[in-house]
Amino acid sequence: xxxxxxxxxxxxxxxxxxxxxxxxxxxxxxxxxxxxxxxxxxxxxxxxxxxxxxxxxxxxxxxxxxxxxxxxxxxxxxxxxxxxxxxxxxxxxxxxxxxxxxxxxxxxxxxxxxxxxxxxxxxxxxxxxxxxxxxxxxxxxxxxxxxxxxxxxxxxxxxxxxxxxxxxxxxxxxxxxxxxxxxxxxxxxxxxxxxxxxxxxxxxxxxxxxxxxxxxxxxxxxxxxxx
Amino acid sequence: xxxxxxxxxxxxxxxxxxxxxxxxxxxxxxxxxxxxxxxxxxxxxxxxxxxxxxxxxxxxxxxxxxxxxxxxxxxxxxxxxxxxxxxxxxxxxxxxxxxxxxxxxxxxxxxxxxxxxxxxxxxxxxxxxxxxxxxxxxxxxxxxxxxxxxxxxxxxxxxxxxxxxxxxxxxxxxxxxxxxxxxxxxxxxxxxxxxxxxxxxxxxxxxxxxxxxxxxxxxxxxxxxxxxxxxxxxxxxxxxxxxxxxxxxxxxxxxxxxxxxxx
Amino acid sequence: xxxxxxxxxxxxxxxxxxxxxxxxxxxxxxxxxxxxxxxxxxxxxxxxxxxxxxxxx
Numbered sequence: 001x002x003x004x005x006x007x008x009x010x011x012x013x014x015x016x017x018x019x020x021x022x023x024x025x026x027x028x029x030x031x032x033x034x035x036x037x038x039x040x041x042x043x044x045x046x047x048x049x050x051x052x053x054x055x056x057x058x059x060x061x062x063x064x065x066x067x068x069x070x071x072x073x074x075x076x077x078x079x080x081x082x083x084x085x086x087x088x089x090x091x092x093x094x095x096x097x098x099x100x101x102x103x104x105x106x107x108x109x110x111x112x113x114x115x116x117x118x119x120x121x122x123x124x125x126x127x128x129x130x131x132x133x134x135x136x137x138x139x140x141x142x143x144x145x146x147x148x149x150x151x152x153x154x155x156x157x158x159x160x161x162x163x164x165x166x167x168x169x170x171x172x173x174x175x176x177x178x179x180x181x182x183x184x185x186x187x188x189x190x191x192x193x194x195x196x197x198x199x200x201x202x203x204x205x206x207x208x209x210x211x212x213x214x215x216x217x218x219x220x221x222x223x224x225x226x227x
Numbered sequence: 228x229x230x231x232x233x234x235x236x237x238x239x240x241x242x243x244x245x246x247x248x249x250x251x252x253x254x255x256x257x258x259x260x261x262x263x264x265x266x267x268x269x270x271x272x273x274x275x276x277x278x279x280x281x282x283x284x285x286x287x288x289x290x291x292x293x294x295x296x297x298x299x300x301x302x303x304x305x306x307x308x309x310x311x312x313x314x315x316x317x318x319x320x321x322x323x324x325x326x327x328x329x330x331x332x333x334x335x336x337x338x339x340x341x342x343x344x345x346x347x348x349x350x351x352x353x354x355x356x357x358x359x360x361x362x363x364x365x366x367x368x369x370x371x372x373x374x375x376x377x378x379x380x381x382x383x384x385x386x387x388x389x390x391x392x393x394x395x396x397x398x399x400x401x402x403x404x405x406x407x408x409x410x411x412x413x414x415x416x417x418x419x420x421x422x423x424x425x426x427x428x429x430x431x432x433x434x435x436x437x438x439x440x441x442x443x444x445x446x447x448x449x450x451x452x453x454x455x456x457x458x459x460x461x462x463x464x465x466x467x468x469x470x471x472x473x474x475x476x477x478x479x480x481x482x483x484x485x486x487x488x489x490x
Numbered sequence: 491x492x493x494x495x496x497x498x499x500x501x502x503x504x505x506x507x508x509x510x511x512x513x514x515x516x517x518x519x520x521x522x523x524x525x526x527x528x529x530x531x532x533x534x535x536x537x538x539x540x541x542x543x544x545x546x547x
Contacts, residue, residue, distance in 0.1 A: 153403075171382040178410070178417035185420075227395070355508060358505055483536070
């Protein structure tokens with residue numbers, strides 16, 4: 001086996017998952033549609049007053065993005081679990097954490113990145129200013145991968161259980177709180193005239209932490225769920 | 228019967244109590260029962276002393292009047308809820324790393340008591356907040372963190388309840404507990420940050436400048452009483468869990484039959 | 491003695507609802523937990539006492 005074999009395996013899993021997602025585009029559309037509709041519900045619930053909506057916008061967009069990415073988690077391992085691919089991955093000679101990392105990366109590219117790109121558009125409907133929109137995009141760009149990484153642990157733990165979706169939300173949502181606080185906080189800081197630097201660096205630190213630990217924890221959880 | 232004698236002989240190795248002997252669920256079961264009774268008794272005694280200090284020794288607070296006496300329940304419950312989560316994660320991790328069944332059972336037994344403590348901390352916090360802040364609930368950093376801690380307990384319990392295979396339940400719960408315990412400081416830090424940013428409630432129960440020594444003593448004694456109670460309740464629960472899991476073994480069957488006859 | 495009468499003790503300087511509300515719920519929680527533990531222990535003993543053949547699970 002050559003030294004680049006693990007990297008090749010990573011790329012292989014990534015390419016495969018992206019191809020699969022491309023063939024089932026409706027899944028991606030569902031996540032995005034959920035995001036849009038949740039955001040739409042808020043003005044209908046609290047009233048169309050623009051100044052109120054503007055203050056609420058960072059929180060609303062972040063909570064909606066968080067819920068949407070949580071909803072998408074169910075599909076991270078479920079398909080591979082159903083057709084037995086996951087057991088092949090566990091038995092593969094490459095470190096499972098790396099392969100899980102590739103799956104998470106593909107999952108984020110398919111469900112997380114579109115959210116990030118769509119968010120500023122929805123922010124316009126809340127009358128957000130340009131620099132706030134920029135910070136929103138940046139904070140989501142740093143935050144949503146962390147959500148996917150943490151969520152992968154929960155998805156692996158609940159694999160194949162009764163009522164896995166609801167259980168997953170109970171496990172994962174409390175762990176999402178720091179990301180939500182610093183993500184929405186960054187946008188609020190900009191809207192309040194402060195720099196977003198501190199918030200964004202914490203978000204970055206959380207991402208690095210999650211990148212280091214979450215794939216291995218998810219891999220361990222997968223092994224437990226599959227044995 | 229012969230087996231019983233041989234097991235009994237291993238109870239002590241060269242004069243010292245053999246910990247491995249008690250690590251087996253079967254031998255731990257009677258020990259846990261005896262220990263639980265001792266802990267309950269100590270909890271009652273300490274609770275009586277603590278309540279006496281709380282109501283008859285500790286003076287009236289200059290700012291908060293008699294209302295501050297909730298502290299004697301609120302702080303111990305909050306301490307225990309946090310402490311128990313760490314202990315739970317510790318036993319879960321030991322169970323995961325060394326495959327010791329009893330450790331995992333301990334983790335499972337701690338969770339409900341920890342959740343009750345978190346609930347009590349929230350309830351007493353709300354009842355203390357109403358006269359001091361004017362509302363039942365304030366998004367104060369401590370109360371919010373406590374609420375999230377309760378969610379973490381409930382998640383751990385829900386995950387274990389959803390898995391039928393006890394081995395998988397133990398191991399999956401352990402991963403969740405470890406992830407949770409890594410996250411608790413991050414969550415606490417982030418909630419603190421969020422709270423200072425939004426300039427929330429600043430009145431703090433425990434940072435009262437006029438904290439008399441007797442108040443502190445009352446709080447410590449009550450905290451010890453809570454601790455002893457939690458130990459007792461956990462050990463009682465671990466006994467039930469041991470029996471539930473070992474119900475098809477001979478020793479559990481004989482033991483349960485003996486208990487049925489006694490009752 | 492700090493309190494001059496039982497009524498004064500029960501009034502808790504006007505904070506009776508909050509102080510006694512806290513203590514009552516704490517006592518109730520402990521009572522409920524102990525009762526649940528008793529029920530669970532009894533059920534576990536009953537399950538273990540049942541003959542192994544009758545155990546379907």
